[in-house]
Amino acid sequence: MKRTIPLIIVFGCGIFMLISFFIPLRWVQDTSQLLQTWYLGVIAFFVFIGIANIVRVNVNKIQRKLADWQYSIILLVFLFVMIGAGIFGGPEGGLFNYLFHNFQIPLSATMFSLLAFFVASAAFRAFRARNPEATLLLIAAVLVMVGRVPVGYWIWHGFPDLVEWLMQVPNTAAKRGIILGIDLGLISMALRVLLGIERSYMGGKD
Numbered sequence: 001m002k003r004t005i006p007l008i009i010v011f012g013c014g015i016f017m018l019i020s021f022f023i024p025l026r027w028v029q030d031t032s033q034l035l036q037t038w039y040l041g042v043i044a045f046f047v048f049i050g051i052a053n054i055v056r057v058n059v060n061k062i063q064r065k066l067a068d069w070q071y072s073i074i075l076l077v078f079l080f081v082m083i084g085a086g087i088f089g090g091p092e093g094g095l096f097n098y099l100f101h102n103f104q105i106p107l108s109a110t111m112f113s114l115l116a117f118f119v120a121s122a123a124f125r126a127f128r129a130r131n132p133e134a135t136l137l138l139i140a141a142v143l144v145m146v147g148r149v150p151v152g153y154w155i156w157h158g159f160p161d162l163v164e165w166l167m168q169v170p171n172t173a174a175k176r177g178i179i180l181g182i183d184l185g186l187i188s189m190a191l192r193v194l195l196g197i198e199r200s201y202m203g204g205k206d
Contacts, residue, residue, distance in 0.1 A: 007196045049193045054079065078103075139164060 013035060015101040020032035058072035082099060089095030123141075128134060147163030192198035 003202060006202055011194055
């Protein structure tokens with residue numbers, strides 16, 4: 001019963017949410033909205049579970065003096081500082097906003113600045129013309145990069161228009177193909193969950 005009841009609940013809720021898109025009855029739409037509200041409540045509860053897990057993992061790391069355990073202390077300190085600032089930080093989250101804008105945003109900017117070097121390194125490896133596909137990628141990347149800067153316009157006035165065509169036609173077509181493949185994968189996974197084939201969300205492999 002521990003597995004049967006959750007499977008019945010998942011199947012029933014999933015089928016109901018699916019058919020609610022095709023049945024315009026008011027009670028169906030109201031029930032669908034209620035289920036979505038419950039879903040948001042469950043997701044909010046998982047935030048507390050995530051916080052508890054972070055604390056447990058990092059406390060264990062500090063106690064066992066594992067690699068880079070000092071960073072776990074910093075993480076836990078600022079975790080509780082931000083939680084305290086959000087709860088007791090005064091009207092309209094004054095202290096929380098101050099800490100966020102003066103600590104979080106500069107640190108995020110620093111991290112993304114460092115990521116630029118990794119992106120450049122990955123681009124260098126990806127743009128090696130080892131085969132026709134890589135050559136085509138290299139040519140398209142060079143055209144887009146040149147066309148996005150003033151130098152491209154100085155070289156040829158048609159560069160911006162060419163870049164716009166590359167982004168709107170071939171690039172959009174490829175993106176739609178990828179999104180279509182992702183959607184088919186999502187539909188397949190949803191059917192597996194609804195039919196009880198995929199049960200990993202219950203903590204098991206069966």
